[in-house]
Amino acid sequence: MCRYYVGIDWADQKHDIAMVDSQGNVIVDNFTIAKSARGFELLLDILRAHSGNPAHFKIGIETQHNLLVDFLLDLGYPVYVLHPGSMKGLRKQYRPSGASDDRFDAFVLAIALLHNRYCWRAIDLGSELVREIRLLARDHFHLTRMRTALLNTLSTAVKMYYPEYLLFFSKFKCKTSLAFLKACPDFEAARQLTFKQLTD
Numbered sequence: 001m002c003r004y005y006v007g008i009d010w011a012d013q014k015h016d017i018a019m020v021d022s023q024g025n026v027i028v029d030n031f032t033i034a035k036s037a038r039g040f041e042l043l044l045d046i047l048r049a050h051s052g053n054p055a056h057f058k059i060g061i062e063t064q065h066n067l068l069v070d071f072l073l074d075l076g077y078p079v080y081v082l083h084p085g086s087m088k089g090l091r092k093q094y095r096p097s098g099a100s101d102d103r104f105d106a107f108v109l110a111i112a113l114l115h116n117r118y119c120w121r122a123i124d125l126g127s128e129l130v131r132e133i134r135l136l137a138r139d140h141f142h143l144t145r146m147r148t149a150l151l152n153t154l155s156t157a158v159k160m161y162y163p164e165y166l167l168f169f170s171k172f173k174c175k176t177s178l179a180f181l182k183a184c185p186d187f188e189a190a191r192q193l194t195f196k197q198l199t200d
Contacts, residue, residue: 003056006047007109009102010066011035017043018106019050020114030103040071047077054078060113062087064123070135073123080113080120090116162186 004027009016013035019028028046033039047057054076061069064081072079082090087105090112095104112119151173158165164187169177184190 001056002058004047004050004058005110005113006057006059007106007111007113008059008061008068009106009109010061010063010068011102015039015043015068016102016106017046018103018110019046020107020110022114024111024114026107029107032103035068040068043068044075058113060109060120062109067135069123079123081123082109082112083119083121086112086116086119090119164190 003022005020005022006028007018015033015035017028017031017033018026021027027050031046033042047054051057055078057077059072059077059079060082061079062082063069064079069079087108090108091100091105094108094111158181162185165181168180168190171177180190
């Protein structure tokens with residue numbers, strides 16, 4: 001039987017936590033953890049201080065694409081994700097202005113998990129292998145986006161400060177062009193190269 005309802009408002013660097021009991025009484029409020037192994041352990045300490053049985057909790061979050069979700073599921077805690085578009089309406093039930101605030105949103109998630117159960121879907125991430133593949137795919141996607149952004153930044157800088165480089169290379173993705181740019185970061189350095197150095 002569930003005794004505690006936990007809301008987690010997630011962000012890139014930290015998570016805000018709120019917890020209410022089955023009567024709607026606030027048990028934990030204004031509690032923030034870092035998005036790190038230490039932060040996750042602090043959350044676990046808070047949960048275990050109230051009950052050592054994961055079945056006594058329901059934990060709500062706005063997205064399942066979060067390492068904290070994997071951490072909690074691995075420990076046996078039931079985690080629920082809010083249906084898309086529900087947060088705005090839920091927020092207005094408890095704050096007429098509908099203004100967003102991380103700590104307040106964590107409370108809204110907790111109390112909504114208690115009273116508005118149709119807004120939620122239980123998260124099942126499959127087997128450990130499936131979850132590992134999903135995490136690797138997500139990391140690959142983010143790293144690819146980062147690489148593209150860095151190459152675009154490099155391209156803009158080269159066009160502005162080192163246009164002569166473009167006479168040799170039209171693309172930055174190959175190892176040869178990047179090695180040349182590292183060895184000759186400006187036109188004066190490139191002018192000093194001999195034919196043998198270029199062909200080597």
